[in-house]
Amino acid sequence: MTETTANLLKRRTGLLGPNVSTFYDDPVHLVRGEGVWVWDAQGKKYLDCYNNVPHVGHCHPRVVDAICRQASILNTHTRYLHEGILNYVERLTATFSDPLNTAIMTCTGSEANDIALRMGEAVTGKRGVIATDHTYHGNTTVVAQLSQTNSPATGDNNHVRYVPAPDSYRPLGGEAGEAHGRAFAAKVAEAIDDLERTGFGFSAIILCPAFLNEGFPDLEPGWLDPTMDVVRKAGGLFIADEVQPGFGRNGYRFWGHQRIGVQPDIVTMGKPMGNGHPVAGVVTSAEIMAEFRHSFRYFNTFGGNPVSCAAALAVLDVLEDENLQENARLVGAHAKAGLRELAKKHHSIGDVRGCGLFFGAEMVTDRATKAPASEYVVRVVNEMRARGVLMNKLGIHYNTLKLRPPMPFSIDNSEQMLETLDHVLSDLGPADE
């Protein structure tokens, strides 16, 4: 750790308070970004295999230009008329199937999920919500209550039921595939019954359709069908939190729910939407939107302002013009194949999973017992950082390497990552903790 780093950490604690998290034992002091690359204050260059917010690449010139152009012309709220929000919402909703054709624009995914929960209340008149026991949907008071992992520690989360996060490596009941999907649906059905019994009633289930925070299990299209049946039968809504899997990242379809083959009632989105500019949103049907708009008055000062819409529109343009969804599919497949190659040599790699440019490897101390190598993975991540490759960990046991690079991540980039990982795993030796 340099003197500057130590000094910045000291200033942070003074100005921002304790427990403000940073990545890595030796936090990175970034000063510049371009495409899939970032540079620290010492001029060291890192391959960014982690950041999904700069979706089309750090500081993409077309997004920067769109922001600069609109910021110098007009930036105001939506109580005046402006084409920006209309043109964007038209483009955005065109990526969904009917009847998902209306939107509210917000500034953060947390705000979007906060609205989605109220949409559920408006439609069903009930409050009970179901989420997985290893998810994260955001930071407002009511949205934080959806996380067990994030210890919201706030008043009343009695109306939330947590179902076991799907784990394709250690499936519920021991059997993967369809049986696993039915077992998950049975847990959802139990939670619904419990919510109805305790008087909250069942309003909605909120899921990341790719279960990314849960460790991105391998789930085939159709896996969620039994769950959807249970939810529909109970008259509840399905909220797809696409804050992470959306905007082409999965490589196959533009949205995560399309990939797994379900039709949500409400879709929320955020992080990659403006390539770092604070913009997010909720998409739903005209019917649900009308229910919400009649039950709740809602106005968001910055939401849908012309600059945010210009940034978001530029992201859609670049995704299309640079064919980034296809790139995610091809490079993701290449990288996963590379990780599988490494697994032949490094027995600490227990499982390789992912879809498009969200992929990784679950690390174990023993392949037979699948015992999580949670401490080992921390060493791997820190050593990768030392060698100029940024990635991180996640999953139910926090033992899964998480790779989620900007979308222009190339075959060459993935080769560099794989080669570095190969050396790191060799140097660290086996994961016997």
Place this chain on the structure above:
Amino acid sequence: MTETTANLLKRRTGLLGPNVSTFYDDPVHLVRGEGVWVWDAQGKKYLDCYNNVPHVGHCHPRVVDAICRQASILNTHTRYLHEGILNYVERLTATFSDPLNTAIMTCTGSEANDIALRMGEAVTGKRGVIATDHTYHGNTTVVAQLSQTNSPATGDNNHVRYVPAPDSYRPLGGEAGEAHGRAFAAKVAEAIDDLERTGFGFSAIILCPAFLNEGFPDLEPGWLDPTMDVVRKAGGLFIADEVQPGFGRNGYRFWGHQRIGVQPDIVTMGKPMGNGHPVAGVVTSAEIMAEFRHSFRYFNTFGGNPVSCAAALAVLDVLEDENLQENARLVGAHAKAGLRELAKKHHSIGDVRGCGLFFGAEMVTDRATKAPASEYVVRVVNEMRARGVLMNKLGIHYNTLKLRPPMPFSIDNSEQMLETLDHVLSDLGPADE
């Protein structure tokens, strides 16, 4: 209404749903802004007497430059180290008295208030909150519960008590000044007792220190002292919502609470902070911050990113370099004097109030009875818009002209507004509804 306006409204309803509010009977379709001016699609120029978000003026070149420069260098989250947030928080907290010297940066004022309420919970272990019966603090589920006027219509707001909004024109108990302040404090004391009795306990009172949504009553420094005594005695926190009165707008002091002479425990801010860029924040003491950070894990992806910090820092620079707080004091006083002149001629003006560049006139049908001219004020506002001056209405009876222009608003601008208003009031005639 032009064909384009009608068409935009139709597209809005289709894409954004019903009940998405616009201003004016004939909504304005804005295409450009500069300083205190905005232009519509027909090239018509308007004097903006309303918008506080473009605080240092629409599209201020220094703010635009700061955004463009940083957006093209690096935009990432705070889990990496970056000087931007530290330099900004240092500058920001220097505008407060000790011990208010730590901050959390968010994207919206709603997010800031959502955190402030949790800080109250973390410190007191209690949930009961007090707000006025005519306020608005934002749009997240728990923050919307603080508004009676905004019909949150959501589940559980049993832990909120609403006290009568102060009204210097029709003071509680009939007497203005200190007696009015004591009467308000007595209502707060009653609400605290009730919260303690019903088991929620008293956590915090949240007030805009200038009561701007309530109609910006004339309250002398010291007016809130009896309330502060009551709050302190009960062990509760005082949250100052500075989303509107802050950043020099009141002309006398940088913050609204400094003007009325109270020391809050927590201060929230938003709208003008980035001149339209989505940035907001919470400032508090190191002690309260630590309590919050130990009770709740909180991370905001876009909050405190380098671009938002660059925008916010540029706003502070411009405020200082262009001496805009002093301008607010001088021009606000001039405009208020002008409104008082108009009141001699137009008896519909019942009261003239405000401080700095947040001022206006309460319209009545009869000065003796002070009967609110709520419909008349709508006609005034629409007619002003037709004549190229944008303003709006607010207050307990929605009969108060609300003027809250960008901070570079000049004496000449205020003359144009006054002259136009004079003509409109003459043409509309007396406010006998």
